[in-house]
Amino acid sequence: MSRRFFSSPHFVQSLLAVLCVLTLTFLWVLYFQQQARSRDEALEAASAEHLNLATIAAQNLRQLVDRAQAVGKVARSDMDSPVGNYRSLVRMLAEDTVFKRMDLYGLDGHLLSASHPGAPAQMSSRWRVQLDEHIEHHGFTALLQSPESTEAGRRLPFLLPLVGAATGRMESILVVQLDAGYLATLFEHIDLGRSGMMRLLDGGGGELLRVSSGGLVMAGKPLAPALPQAGGLTGEMLQSDARERYQSLYVRVPQRGFSVVVSQGYDEILSSSRQIYQRQFVLNLCMSVLILGAVLWILLGLYRRQQAFAALEQAQQVNQDLIVRLEEEHRRSSHAAATDHLSGLHNRRKFLEIAPQALSDQCGQGGLLAILFIDMDRFKSINDSLGHKVGDLLLQAVAGRIQGLLEPHDQAARFGGDEFVVLLAGERTEAQVELWVRALVQRLTEVYALDDHRVHSSPSVGVSLCPRDGREVDELIRGADAAMYSAKRAGRGQYRFFDASLSVADTQVE
Structure with missing residues (x-):
């Protein structure tokens, strides 16, 4: 009985099918494992590079904030001087090309002094509310703000609370306008690729500017979802727009009210590994076709013997259908009886x-x-x-x-x-x-x-x-x-x- 089974066409077909399936499974499992490993490595490498870039950009911006705070101390000393002519402030503005203009406001929001004509006579109430919230959480530190209108051009305002030396309380607010073009110049030699971009966000997650291969854009269309307001100072997340998905690495600086995000499209990050595995896919496909062709050629020799078995199986199928119908009728009658x-x-x-x-x-x-x-x-x-x-x-x-x-x-x-x-x-x-x-x-x-x-x-x-x-x-x-x-x-x-x-x-x- 066992000898007849091992010599039957069914056994030969089953053995060939098992060997074929095992070979193809091993071939394609290995391919997909290597592809997944290569994909993860490419994403991890891009993640490390982009996080390092975001950290450097955040440090540079933090240094700019420190320089702005130094300007604020000079402005504070000018206010305390008997002359009160703000000459040191004007001199520093002339020497530092990063800061385009400076405006001094009182606690009531009225303009006290400006380095250039055309400054708003009243400071934005939105700025004041956000500055008060910032001071409540982080003390009298500088706060990066979004421009109040598109007329501000390529300028980013920093709000500096000026604290009296004797009272220890905020007595006035200095608005320092940062040249956004400086950031584009600072990172113009960094290759972020076709879809890569570096974005500067305010404390609420609103986009202030972005630097990409297309240049500097002020307040571009934001990616979704928004940056998390809670959690660690650095992190990674998946964002997208109407065209593609992005891997985004961010560094938050809540003490200064801004975040730096470096993003690059998934397709671009994985393009090099995809090209390699597209060629590997073609090779695997050819090998699979050769294996299947060989198995089919062998099975063709067993076709005539299978014809007799096919007729028998057909008769068995007819019987099986009859049994199924009888079981269904029995089920219906049992249900009716119950x-x-x-x-x-x-x-x-x-x-x-x-x-x-x-x-x-x-x-x-x-x-x-x-x-x-x-x-x-x-x-x-x-x-x-x-x-x-x-x-x-x-x-x-x-x-x-x-x-x-x-x-x-x-x-x-x-x-x-x-x-x-x-x-x-x-x-x-x-x-x-x-x-x-x-x-x-x-x-x-x-x-x-x-x-x-x-x-x-x-x-x-x-x-x-x-x-x-x-x-x-x-x-x-x-x-x-x-x-x-x-x-x-x-x-x-x-x-x-x-x-x-x-x-x-x-x-x-x-």
Whole structure:
């Protein structure tokens, strides 16, 4: 038997297929692993380079801020001098080409002095609010701000709070306008590639300027998502615009109110490794075609022997389809035999089949199980006065309302006539069971709109609990039935829990 199996066409085909799959899997897994490793290495190298570049740019900007603070100290000393002519300030502005102009404002925002004509007579209220917030978190340090309007040109304003030596409080605000072109000159020799860019952001994440291969752009279109306001001072994130995705490395300088971000497109970073692996892909593809061709050529020799097996398999398939149809018909007939045709719920026989297993599972988990026996009040009079059609519609509506309240582990069945039985499993407590029963009574008492008739009915519900009232399904059903008749004697729309004072005799209405 084993010798026949090893010499059969199926074994040869399986062996060839396994060898082919293993070879191709090894070939392509190795290819994709190397490709992923190369991609990660390219991204890590670009990340380290861009983070270093962003750190250098942040340090240069921090040095510019320190120079601006030095200017502020000179301005403070000029203010304290008896002459108060700001000559030192004018001289420093003339000697330092990085700072294009300086304006001095009082605490009320009015202009006190300006190095050039045309300065706003009133400082921006937005600047003042942001400066106060900056001082609250970082003390009397310089704050980089976004220009108030496009008329500012290629200038970036620094707000310098000038503190009195005697009072230790801010007495005036010096606005130093930084030449943005200086930054473009500083980094013009750095090759950021076609998609690379260095961006300067304010404390709120708004873009002040960007330097790229296209030159200097003031307040370009921002990338999404925005830079995180919390977290570390350096980090890496994925950003994108309408055209492509970018790897962005940032350095935040919250003490000065700015961040430097260096970004470059993913496609450009990975372009060199992609070119290498495109050639490798073609080579792997050719090798795969050769392997598959060889396997197919061998399998072609087994084709004639397979024809006989194919005819046999076809006959087997016909038999299998017949079996599937028979199983489906059996499933349908079983479902019909287990389902009440009027309500769509389980019938009595099906309920008595599934209830013991549910009871066993619930008791095994130490949980509480409840059996509810429900009987609709006035159903016979409704059925006699309005007809069997309305009576059937009422039973269907009651079944629908019961089913709408069930949870996944619960079961419901129609035992016959207007009698329904519900099994409550899950993790309910006795109090939760009572709340559920109360909600059921309220729901089943609501008016029914049936075939142009507004029908009023209500349930009488008996409840028995396992293990308190019994451990067998039949015992629990009898207890719930007795409790139901006790509820029916109490009036319409009532429910009762089974207790030891009830007996089988209670199941007969006087």
